[in-house]
Amino acid sequence: MSIAKxxxxxxxxxxxxxxxSFDTERQRLNAxxxxxxxxxxxxAARRHLLTLAHLGYLETDGSYFWLAPKVLRFSGSYLASARLPRVVQPTLDRLAAQTGESFSAVVLEGDAAVIVARSGAARMLAYGMHLGARLPAHATxxxxxxxxxKARSEFNAWLKGxxxxxxxxxxxxxxxRFRELIEAVRQRDYCLSSEEHELGVLALAVPLRNMQGQTVAALNVVTTAQRPPRSLETVLLPLLLEAARELRALL
Structure with a gap:
């Protein structure tokens, strides 16, 4: 969204x-x-750090600063009020109970795939697969x-440089090679990723579209590499596709 100056x-x-600026690479920052x-x-950074600490969003030892629990208000408010997580949660839990695998709903934000809902009944296999986790989009x-x-022009702009x-x-x-992979995903309308984000982990995803045909999120399942990749496409893919069709009228 653009606004007037x-x-x-x-x-x-x-x-x-x-x-x-705070993330998994840098949990503590000085000015x-x-x-x-x-x-x-x-x-300017020092003033902002001190102000955020004064407001309770950061904690400090006087030199370094780190995130305080108060920042969870943002994610908590989003998860409580946003429609997408509430709509998909029952489906994620049903799929997890049916298969014993871990399912998530994810949106794109910049260069990250952000988990906005995940099944609560299945085991957690991959590192960082929690609500709000930001995973590298290119490897998931x-x-x-x-x-x-994305339209090809938008994708080209995203990838350039x-x-x-x-x-x-x-x-x-x-x-x-990455451009070729994305084109293949467009053709198949799903993506199977094998140990590109984390060794020992396989993931399969399909788009979640609304009634206007717009992709609003992705639905995926994460499992161990001990499971034959072929079984993801023959057993789990039909479940994901059916779930996406059921959710379409609700998105």
Whole structure:
């Protein structure tokens, strides 16, 4: 969404940039690191860090800052009020109870596939598969499904100049090869990812579309690499496709 310059609050944007600077790579930041990550001056970063700490969103030892539990208010409010998680949760739980596998609903945000709902009854197999987790879109089945849903011009803009980090020995990092994979996902309308995000983990995803045909999320199942990949397509894929058809009228 674009807005008029007069409506843009630069201070708020900088404060959010500082807050978003905290991630799994850097759980604790000082003013210098926060400035580098947020793209602002050290002095500005220090003021934003102190303000966020004063408001209760950060904790500090006087030099370094880290996220406080209060930031969970944002995710909690989203999960409580957003329609998508509430609509898909019963389906995820049913699929998990039926198969014993782990199912999730995921949306795309920038370069990350973000889990907005997940089955509560199945075992957790992959690292970081929790609500709100941000997984690299290029290396996940859900991320590829959501990228394939973009218009080709939008996907080309997303990929242009982007580095695709190698997470395992099987991660696709070559841009030309990745483009071919996304085109294959468009043709098949599903994606099977084998140990590209985490060794020992397989994932299968299909798009979740609304009645207008727009892809609003991806539905996936995560299982162990001990399960033959062929069985994902013969046993689990039909379940995912049927669930996506059932959910379409509700999205």
């Amino acid at each position: 007069a409506d843009y609050i630069e201070g708020m944007a900088k404060g959010m940039a500082v807050l978003e 210098t690191l926060a400035a580098q990550r947020a793209g602002i001056t050290r002095a 089945s859900t991320g590829r499904v959501l990228l394939a849903a 982007r580095e695709l980090p190698r997470l395992t020995a099987r991660t696709t990092v070559d841009a030309a």
